[in-house]
Amino acid sequence: EARQRKHTVLIKKRALKLGPIPVHFSLGTVLLSCLPRTHSAVLTPSAFQKEMSLTTRKRLVSKKKLNLPQIVQPQDKPETSHHKFSAVYPDHRSLQPFPPEVVFQNYTPGEVYEMPVVLRNRDKVPQQVKVTWESSPYFQLVGPSGMCHKVPPGLSITIHILFTPWQNKDYFHQLLCITEREEFIVPICAVGARAVLDFPDLLDFSECPVKYSSEKTLLVHNLGNRTARYHLSTQSPFSVTPEVGTLGVGDVVQVTVGFQPLQSGDHSASLVVHYDTGENTHTSLHGTAVDVHIRLDRDTVTVGKTYITMSNHTTVRIHNLSGITARFQWKAFDTQEEEDQQYHRLCRQEKDKLSDFLKERRVDTTHREHSALLTRTIQRERARLQGDPMLFNNDIFSLEPKEGEIRPNCSAEINVFFKPQAARVYEQAVYCDISGRETRLPLLLIGEGLGPQLHFSFEELDIGEVFVRAAHSYEAILLNNGPIEAPFRLAPPATAMSSCFAFLPQEGIVAPGRLQAIQISFCPTILGEFKEEFWFHVTESPKPVTLTIRGFVMGLTFHFDVPALHFGDVSFGFPRTLRCSLSNTSLAPMAFNLCIPEDGLGEASICSSLQIFKTTRQSWRKGAQGFMKPREFHISPCRGTIRSLGSQDIEVTLCSNTVREYRLELVVDVDGVGEKVLALTLTARYQRFSCSCSSFLAPPELMAHWDCYRNPCKCPWAKKGQSC
Structure with a gap:
């Protein structure tokens, strides 16, 4: 870091003199570019081991690709040179250094190492080059720093760099070259001690069962001269353990690489070893996932008819005809995607339930404490759902065991229990997620529940x-x-x-x-x-x-014992009674009601006995006729109930108060059956009283005399000499 700060100060000083530095310039890139392919996309372990085993001279000889140095600052040639023509394009370097970067490797502390740097003029005109050097206790430039050299077209000059290490570690320095057209840097670095782990370049798992964890164990040695502090990484379906480790020089560690594909087909990835010194090596991982011979003995299981509240069971077998130990789980969903959708659906439901609960309690979820509580609760519920394997769970059908292992070339017996809750046919699909098979094995469960018989x-x-x-x-x-x-x-x-x-x-x-x-x-x-x-x-x-x-x-069957009631000749005011019987020939009691619809609706007719002392025709007619037609028939009883197979005597009395011939009907109404279901004919004829001796009709006043009624021969008319 101290060296980088010094170089940064140096570049800032150069920038004040030469103008702005291009934005693509990076001091770290210049200083680190000489390291052993730190940022290389693909560096196999064997290539890294070989590269780290080379000496400085062998590394220089093995350099095949000639990289051009990075221009720090371009120069304006018309202002700095009298030459107007150039063989190279303005964006190309006129001076080519070799090597483009100076690398010292596999050195011994305390010894002096020398590396020549050749600067060749690629232009068709002479180039003036100035080499500057910042003093360093580890690197020295043979010759004075800042010396100007004139390089003819197509020729070159050689600069010698001496390196004296104190420790076996990384060193960095740089050589600044300034020409009439450009200014560029030649990085100088010394690669110190390195850890080298002998991972293979290729690890092939060949054919492996799908959904089965295949493993390969590697014994890794540290062939370098430094303690290895490393980190391992790869991509699914590959895995590696341990992912982080420290390994001393010459020590051995056991690394396990796993291959567990979820889909059949070819799979490939890289096992990357990340060294703490910045290098990365890549081991190619390959594997092919295939289905193995694992199956159910049938795809449909029918359980016998079972009464509700009772249970029944049958068995199904899983045959493992492969050479692996297969682990199985009974699932309710056909694919992992459906299972993931169910997981997200449950998460949303739990979140909604919790939110509704807080709203019902009127909890302010925008408050920081309440919001944190809600978040923690949701996270706990999500973690619980993530830990749930979502095995098949049903109240009607159940399988035991729900999960387990089957050894190679063995079979597992699964008990299918059926406990119906209603009298109907049940159908349920379950899926066996088992190692060695990409798709889940479907099994259709059928059972019929029986209700009470x-x-x-x-x-x-x-x-x-x-x-x-x-x-x-x-x-x-x-x-x-x-x-x-x-x-x-x-x-x-x-x-x-x-x-x-x-x-x-x-x-x-x-x-x-x-x-x-x-x-x-x-x-x-x-x-x-x-x-x-x-x-x-x-x-x-x-x-x-x-x-x-x-x-x-x-209907009820009943009848009268007579076909009709004939009253014959009746006199005014003299009642006459006839009898009949109504018989019920059915097995049910009969409630009847008797009436004569054509009879009068007025007061009852007046009997002659009530008028025995009345002699005036006016009083008789007024009392007998009134203002409405009198009721002249009387029925006893007019209603009642006749028991089954019984009879009822009926009396019908006619007291005539009108002069007429009678032909009426006695009708029977039966409750619950109908009206006028039976009728009995009633006939009568009105006849006046007369004296047989004189053969003339007696006046109405005569009818008022009881003695004449009782004994007509003693009537007053007979006493007058008239025959009665």
Whole structure:
């Protein structure tokens, strides 16, 4: 560093005299250019070892490429020279030094070494060259510094440099040459002690299984004369351990180079040895990744039918017919790319959950402490996800073991467990990520879950012909033939007819191997043929248990014991009663209602007994007729219920208050069946009273006399000499 500072001061002084220095000039480049290919792109270990073994003279002889020196400052020739013509182009050097850089190597401290530098004039005119030299305790210039030499065209001059090292280390100096056209520097350096590690130039792994770590171990010697402090680096799929080390002169270290390709095909990279002295050597690494003979014994595994809440299992085998120990893992994703996408998706979800949680707690994430806490939490969660191998994990299917190793020419038995949660068919794809195979081996898992095996002892119940409003009872048996409990529940009725059925119990649990009696009650209210399907939902079963009930609902059958009621001739105000019987021939009770639609709607008709003392026609007519047609019929009872296969006596009384012929109907209304479902004919004829002796109609006043009604021969008219 002290020497570089001195050279920097020197160049600054030259710049004050000669003008600005070009921006491409670099003191470090000038001083370090003579080192053994420090920045070379490719320097093999053997080439570096050979180069470090050369003496100064052998190195000079082996120099094949002649590099031109770097111009420090160009000169304006018309102002500094009387020669107007030149053989070289303005951007070319007129003076060629050889060697372009002076390198002393493999020297012994205390001895003196000499190196000649030849300056040849490439121009067609003489060149005046001035050689300047800064004093140094290690380097000396033979002849006075600053001497000017005139070099004829095509000829050269020789300058001798002496080097006296004190230690076996690196030394740097420079020779400044000034001509009429340019000013350039000849770097001078001495390469001190170097560590030389005997890595091979090429390390070929040949064919290796893909996704398998192949290793080669190297015994590396330090052939140099200095302790090696080095750093090793390479690129994927190659690796090296240890990456950093220190090795004394003549010592040996063991270095392991690994090759673990993730894709089949050819792979190559460089193993770079970085020395602390600045040199880098490159060892070419080559390898070919291939698939080896590793396979599953089948690509589809079907587990037997399994009841829910229970488990079943089968096996699948992995056959390793190769010569490597294969490590396998069961994964849920087909490729590593899908797995990486899932990892990033989980990271985003965890970050969003944490952010939402902080927002709910109204935490200010812009605050420095809260922001740092959020960042640390996210980093911890990300580290946890990175450490997760993302093995296959499923509640329905599981594999044991999920990961492991298979020795060469051996097989591994994998247990596949199936535990269904619903009665359906399950399909799940899993992938075996195994050493020796580039792509993951797919395996399709198939299993069918079975629900409770519940069914009725019969699928259809035909109840035949039943009467409306009649209550019927039936029994159905639910059987559980499965090994698990069967919880059931009746679905609500969906039709009007199905609502006429009642089931008891409507829900329950049938134990394995047991039965449950279901009581069915049916009271129909709708006539006609029916077919109803009832569903009993069974927990964890895809299909309900069905029971079909069919039948025909008939109306009630009933009749009167007489075809009609004939009252015959009736007199005004004299009631007459006839009797009949209404029989219910059905098996259901019948609620009836009797009425005569054509009867009057006014007050009840007036019986003659109520008018026995009334003799005026006006009072009779007013009391009997009123303002609305009277009700002349009375039915007892007019409503009621007849039990099944029973009968009811009916009395119908006619008290005529109108002069007419009667032909009416007694109609029967049945609750739940209809109105006017049956009719009984009623007939009558009004007849006035008369005296047989005189053969004329008796006046209406006569009808008011009870004695005449009871005994017509004793009526007042007969006492007057008239026959009754």
